[in-house]
Amino acid sequence: MTDRQPTLDEVARRAGVSRGTVSRVINNAPHVSRAARQAVERAIKDLDYVPNVAARSLATQRSGAVVLAVSSDDQALFTNPFFAEVIVGVNAALEETDLELLLILAASERGRNRLARVLQSRRADGVMLLALRENDPLAKVAAEGGVPVVHGGRSLGGSHHWYVDADNRDGARQAAEYLISIGRTRIATITGPLDMHVGVSRYLGFREALALAGLGDERVAHGDFTEASGAAAMARLLTDHPDLDAVLIASDEMAVGALGVLKERGRAVPGEIAVVGFDDVVTARHTHPTLTTVRQPIKALGREMIRMLLALIRGEQPTPLILPTELVIRESA
Amino acid sequence: MTDRQPTLDEVARRAGVSRGTVSRVINNAPHVSRAARQAVERAIKDLDYVPNVAARSLATQRSGAVVLAVSSDDQALFTNPFFAEVIVGVNAALEETDLELLLILAASERGRNRLARVLQSRRADGVMLLALRENDPLAKVAAEGGVPVVHGGRSLGGSHHWYVDADNRDGARQAAEYLISIGRTRIATITGPLDMHVGVSRYLGFREALALAGLGDERVAHGDFTEASGAAAMARLLTDHPDLDAVLIASDEMAVGALGVLKERGRAVPGEIAVVGFDDVVTARHTHPTLTTVRQPIKALGREMIRMLLALIRGEQPTPLILPTELVIRESA
DNA sequence: TTGAAAGCGCTAACAT
DNA sequence: ATGTTAGCGCTTTCAA
Numbered sequence: 119m120t121d122r123q124p125t126l127d128e129v130a131r132r133a134g135v136s137r138g139t140v141s142r143v144i145n146n147a148p149h150v151s152r153a154a155r156q157a158v159e160r161a162i163k164d165l166d167y168v169p170n171v172a173a174r175s176l177a178t179q180r181s182g183a184v185v186l187a188v189s190s191d192d193q194a195l196f197t198n199p200f201f202a203e204v205i206v207g208v209n210a211a212l213e214e215t216d217l218e219l220l221l222i223l224a225a226s227e228r229g230r231n232r233l234a235r236v237l238q239s240r241r242a243d244g245v246m247l248l249a250l251r252e253n254d255p256l257a258k259v260a261a262e263g264g265v266p267v268v269h270g271g272r273s274l275g276g277s278h279h280w281y282v283d284a285d286n287r288d289g290a291r292q293a294a295e296y297l298i299s300i301g302r303t304r305i306a307t308i309t310g311p312l313d314m315h316v317g318v319s320r321y322l323g324f325r326e327a328l329a330l331a332g333l334g335d336e337r338v339a340h341g342d343f344t345e346a347s348g349a350a351a352m353a354r355l356l357t358d359h360p361d362l363d364a365v366l367i368a369s370d371e372m373a374v375g376a377l378g379v380l381k382e383r384g385r386a387v388p389g390e391i392a393v394v395g396f397d398d399v400v401t402a403r404h405t406h407p408t409l410t411t412v413r414q415p416i417k418a419l420g421r422e423m424i425r426m427l428l429a430l431i432r433g434e435q436p437t438p439l440i441l442p443t444e445l446v447i448r449e450s451a
Numbered sequence: 452m453t454d455r456q457p458t459l460d461e462v463a464r465r466a467g468v469s470r471g472t473v474s475r476v477i478n479n480a481p482h483v484s485r486a487a488r489q490a491v492e493r494a495i496k497d498l499d500y501v502p503n504v505a506a507r508s509l510a511t512q513r514s515g516a517v518v519l520a521v522s523s524d525d526q527a528l529f530t531n532p533f534f535a536e537v538i539v540g541v542n543a544a545l546e547e548t549d550l551e552l553l554l555i556l557a558a559s560e561r562g563r564n565r566l567a568r569v570l571q572s573r574r575a576d577g578v579m580l581l582a583l584r585e586n587d588p589l590a591k592v593a594a595e596g597g598v599p600v601v602h603g604g605r606s607l608g609g610s611h612h613w614y615v616d617a618d619n620r621d622g623a624r625q626a627a628e629y630l631i632s633i634g635r636t637r638i639a640t641i642t643g644p645l646d647m648h649v650g651v652s653r654y655l656g657f658r659e660a661l662a663l664a665g666l667g668d669e670r671v672a673h674g675d676f677t678e679a680s681g682a683a684a685m686a687r688l689l690t691d692h693p694d695l696d697a698v699l700i701a702s703d704e705m706a707v708g709a710l711g712v713l714k715e716r717g718r719a720v721p722g723e724i725a726v727v728g729f730d731d732v733v734t735a736r737h738t739h740p741t742l743t744t745v746r747q748p749i750k751a752l753g754r755e756m757i758r759m760l761l762a763l764i765r766g767e768q769p770t771p772l773i774l775p776t777e778l779v780i781r782e783s784a
Numbered sequence: 785t786t787g788a789a790a791g792c793g794c795t796a797a798c799a800t
Numbered sequence: 801a802t803g804t805t806a807g808c809g810c811t812t813t814c815a816a
Contacts, residue, residue, distance in 0.1 A: 181505065
């Protein structure tokens with residue numbers, strides 16, 4: 119099972135050249151004759167040689183890996199399709215490079231220490247962070263790791279130097295404008311946590327659209343992105359603003375909860391009340407009625423995070439990125 | 452940003468001992484005096500020293516990482532909550548060790564090459580495989596990697612030496628017996644692909660229960676675990692066996708499709724037709740009615756895969772593991 | 785264009 | 801119990 123791998127020396131011997139030359143070929147450096155290069159390539163193929171990464175890292179001081187660290191208090195949060203899709207995007211982007219992906223789910227102190235250790239032991243050349251809360255301690259750990267850090271999503275305080283985010287504000291605005299365009303005038307919203315950038319910006323987009331249309335934006339309830347909070351918020355809205363004819367909900371998960379409440383109370387969707395969610399996670403296609411929602415370019419987000427990280431690793435100074443969002447119209451509005 | 456990390460030599464100098472002693476302390480080997488140990492520990496703390504993993508791997512011939520390779524044709528498949536939960540389980544188990552997790556989504560030839568490269572370059576000490584199809588080429592790549600391989604799920608041909616699987620057969624049997632216990636007698640099933648162990652075993656469990664009860668097991672349609680196939684199969688069953696009063700469906704995703712069809716045709720669930728799914732993915736709690744289903748111990752599966760892999764890496768010969776499944780009764784049956 | 789040699793930072797075998 | 805030394809397999813000067 120552990121049949122020793124061939125070494126670079128063996129390749130050199132077989133190709134009849136020096137180790138220096140083999141190394142040059144492998145890293146396709148200049149100053150190698152055609153003949154030498156071919157001999158080496160042949161030897162590599164013959165021996166099925168693959169460089170030992172430990173030795174290489176030791177010599178180059180680079181690990182050839184990046185880490186994706188996800189901060190989530192609740193393990194269930196990771197089950198959120200959002201993360202899976204980001205990972206798919208990151209993975210796809212990585213296939214273009216020769217980097218590997220280290221995954222760390224750092225919910226606890228322990229997880230954070232793991233990230234710290236990984237970075238300090240130089241096992242990774244950079245970090246991507248999917249942190250949920252404002253001032254997540256994981257961000258500090260990452261920042262102290264001595265390698266470039268790219269954030270998924272902005273922070274409220276603007277403390278993230280490099281990030282890739284979706285244009286949440288514009289997405290919410292599009293959604294609200296759509297509700298207006300189909301004749302709704304008493305539009306409510308269920309927001310996400312307002313101590314998160316994503317929560318605030320979706321709320322702002324909503325208000326902006328209503329203000330532009332001269333509509334009142336006083337129908338507001340707050341949630342925390344969970345399904346249960348969506349249900350509770352919907353119930354509150356129904357009580358406080360019984361006249362509402364539409365509701366823009368800051369996450370699909372909350373929308374699922376809200377739809378449940380509306381169904382219980384016998385309120386027709388979208389007949390009586392139009393509903394729009396946010397995120398376009400898979401669930402949105404399986405609700406009844408199917409959910410009109412704002413799509414975030416989740417895969418692109420993963421891809422761009424990698425791109426940005428690579429630029430930083432190369433020593434460049436990329437600019438933060440904001441990706442467009444798009445309204446997906448289904449049955450619920 | 453890249454303030455050079457302290458080296459073991461520096462620790463040794465600071466502690467006033469030899470490098471050998473420092474190394475012994477770090478790997479808590481025997482033969483170190485209390486005094487020396489304390490001096491070293493102090494120096495490590497003072498300098499905030501963390502061993503360089505490249506150097507260590509080079510010397511020990513171990514990488515300190517394992518890879519989780521997921522084979523999925525369709526990227527959407529990875530979005531399946533199943534994978535997310537396995538990852539959570541694996542991650543949790545890893546926190547107990549000092550191993551890191553490398554994630555490879557190997558849908559294509561390219562992804563497979565990545566796995567091959569990772570293994571040959573000795574970047575990982577073992578592989579966990581989540582392969583979907585029988586004879587997945589990824590399995591071959593992993594097997595040739597020269598490190599231990601643990602499979603999630605069995606293969607039909609028995610070609611997997613080490614695996615952790617759920618007791619699918621028993622789960623299906625439990626589900627069918629439950630349907631029988633609530634008085635259903637004309638029970639149908641929608642199977643998964645019968646060229647997969649998981650598909651076959653769920654089907655066998657179904658047949659077993661019906662045979663024991665002396666019921667006919669001729670009401671069968673086949674699907675491929677996707678929602679669409681579930682819908683199609685349900686439609687077929689309804690046509691071919693209009694008298695059926697219950698249906699055991701081999702995956703929750705297919706059950707969602709089937710529920711849609713039943714709803715369209717105005718067949719009451721569970722009144723007219725009782726429905727049981729399989730997997731207990733999150734979706735099962737959000738269908739209408741909520742789905743009675745068989746729970747797989749997904750997190751445990753991740754945990755046990757790691758445990759088995761570690762044993763193999765230590766050179767032990769663990770035995771394959773089959774984890775119990777459990778019926779979760781909700782509204783649909 | 786090529787070869788030789790000096791590390792990269794750690795472990796492990798061998799002395800003491 | 802501790803120190804010393806020879807690698808681990810690669811990259812990268814520096815000479816030639």
